[in-house]
Amino acid sequence: MAKTQKSNSSGIENLVRVGFFLAVRQVKRSNIWTNVLIVSIMTLTFLNLVIVSGILVGLIEGAVTAVKSHYLGDIFISNLKNKSYIEQSSQIIKAAQNLPSVEAVAARYIETGKVESDYKENKKRVTDLDESVGTSIVGIDPKAEDIVTGLSGLVIEGDYLEENDYDRVLVGAMLLKKYLDFDSPTFPVLQKVEIGDKIQVTIGENVREVIVKGITRSKVDEIDRRIFFVDKQLRGLIGRNDYNVDEIVLRLAPKTDPISVKNALIGNGFDQFARIQTQEDAEPKFIKDMKQTFALLGNIISSIGLVVAAITIFIVIFVNAITRRKFIGILKGIGIHPKAIEMAYVFQSVFYALMGTAIGTFLVFGVIKPYLDKNPINFPFSDGILVATASGTAIRIAVLLIATFIAGLIPARMVVKQNTLDSILGR
């Protein structure tokens, strides 16, 4: 019979062919539960690699998202340092509304003030510290604010403000004892305030008795320590008849580059009257620092996870190879190239890693991430989500496969390099 030589017996193509053939048979004919166990270990290792760092980053990302969604918007415009409000506010608002990529605009009046509960009782007391809290008093257009920051969704008790509400306010949860269950001189709170109670708001010389219509909570301190009035009333209270506001927040159309909008506003010369920042620019420094810290922590933990994965694969392949030492010797004895045998073990380890990452990727993107997006983890300062990007995960898979390749090759080489006859005879 005419035989055809496909390739040089020790050529790379042939080594791969034989290595793959042996690997497939070894995996196929291994104990099913052994395979299940190894794949489970690889899946858990992969999850450890992606989820632990993803949750760590997601923890702070949740806080960043909350600040963006409920406070800063996509573009945050505030007063210049030497001004107490944004001059030319109306023109800025009008210009922003005319930009095609701007979906919504909300303007806020802000004044510092004092809020008191049980103030009639307080008059009789020697000290009224416990029932008097300094805070920011904010005037909003309820509709516009809701479109931009979803404030109505943050009302946890009572009702949201309506356009014609007068002497009715929303109170941030962090101003209330029932929602901030610790005593701190930094965060003074009102002791007993319920929906429908009257509280007294003092802004400069103006004192108003108002009814608590709702309580808001957002895990954004700036929001949770504010008192919200309807803008018309607050404007009157603070005498801001020129309609100049203190904060303007823009919500942009999806996929809009906020820098382009910021540049458009600066191009109109509005930076002479206001500080125009993207959400990223306006993020408080501690959040930026925490983002970097948590990303670093995530990378450290991922690196540890990677080392654990490599060691796991090393042990699995080493145990596998050492228990098959005799048969490795036999394969060498009948002329199978040592490199083909090494490749068989590398293919096995890569197969286990691929199975683990495939199942892990499905669990991350098909189950865990969608679940956490819908049901964020209730951390004290943020709604933690899982940050797992396709590119970041792809990099982790690649790194895991490289680590697996090396971790599979080293033990296989250690065993394959042993003397053929000693391996066969078990010496």
Add this chain to the structure above:
Amino acid sequence: MIKVKGLVKKYKSGTLELAVLKGLDLEVKKGEFLSITGRSGSGKSTLLYQLGLLDEPNAGEIIINDQDISKLDSTERSRFRLNELGYIFQDYALVPELTAFENVFVPLLMQGLEKKDAENQAVNAMQKVGLSEKLKNLPSQLSGGEQQRVSIARAIGHNPKILFADEPTANLDSETAETVLKTFLDLHREGQTIVMVTHEPEYAALTDRIVLLLDGTIGSDKRNH
């Protein structure tokens, strides 16, 4: 076909050095069926390991087909084993996760043959040893005699120039052992050169020539008629 000159093999055990083969000379002609006999520890298997390139001698020359194999590096030895030699182990030495067919097929694949050709050759070898019905059986699903015949099929699948067999009947009952011996005799009739280690005089008597090893040297070298 095989020329051995002054072959020495020593093993170290701690500070002790034990010479198993002590300057052995031997010649095997093409197509010859040679049996190597001797008591335990006489160096039968050690000689076969050296001839079969599974081990390296401390001194001496082994020339197979005019090629001095003692000068080959490990890769060349491996390739030589693959292409020129067939080896049958006492305990069959089949790879447990490969079927009978796959055990025979792998060395052919390693030779670089096209898959179809390798398959045909493996099937032919299995037919030759009378196991064409057991191609898909794993070694654990075969009897000792069948496993040894698969081992023979693996050794002859690539038409080796020399077949080495290390006590191939030692683990078999007499009836099965005779079947295996018959296979060797059939192969020999087809012109196969065979070197077999055995401690069974009646099986040695079936071969062309009996070499008796005594303490690492050749005690006698008789030709059967």
